[in-house]
Amino acid sequence: MGYRLSKIYTRTGDAGETGLADGRRVPKDHPRVEAMGELDSLNSQLGLLLAELADQAGACPALDEVIEVLTPCQHRLFDLGGELAMPDYQALQPSEIARVEDAIDRWNEELGPLQNFILPGGSRLIAQAHVCRSLARTAERRCQQLNALEPIREVGLAYVNRLSDLLFVAARLIARRQQVDEVLWQEAAKPGV
Known part of the structure; x- marks a missing residue:
């Protein structure tokens, strides 16, 4: 990937379109741009x-x-x-999915089975991990919407799906390692009970 920005503003997007690396101009609400934006939001929150x-x-x-x-x-x-x-660019490798799955398996073994639904919270770190998890789900939906129009590589779709799983397990692991109780969901009281 040799192209780097030398100028931050170009004024070429002022009319609501943006350029892709393959030379196409698309609306800024195009499913490809939406998917890229959700990945960027996730990456920022992960940071x-x-x-x-x-x-x-x-x-x-x-x-x-x-x-x-x-x-x-x-x-x-x-x-x-x-x-x-850049639709011709291929960087993400299946080995990354395997790396993530290995971490999920290791962490799940430490955590044991989930006994109840949990809510985002308990500590700032736990809640932030859940923010990232929910953004991963949004990014996955946007990537699937794009995939329905313009197929994208399966490894990317699988990676975003697995990343949301990793972030869920990471939130639980953070709670355990911080010795913070997870916030368990409490079902609403049923009338007459």
Whole structure:
């Protein structure tokens, strides 16, 4: 990927269109641009999560592993965004999905089975991990919408799906390692009971 921006504003998007690397101009609400935007939002929130994890790692060194697993995800999300911007570009590899699945399996073994539905919360870190998880789901939906119009690589679709799973498990692991109780969902009381 040799092209780099030398000028931040170009004025070419002022009329509501943007350029793709293949030379096409598309509306800024085109499904491809929407998918790229959701990946960018996820990546930004993941950066916030990683910064907060780094801030807390001194007090809780057990969070270092979470940082090690999640840090490459920012780079791979950028790769996937590049693939969407440049349809001929292929950077994301199936080995990344295997890496994420391995982390999910290791962490799930430590956590044990989920006994109840949990809510985002308990600590700022846990809630931020859930923000990232929900944004991963949104990014996945946008990628699927694009895929219905213009097929994209299966590895990208699988990666975003697996990333939301990783972030869910990461939220639970953060709770465990911070020794914070997960917020369990409490079903609404039924009338007459």
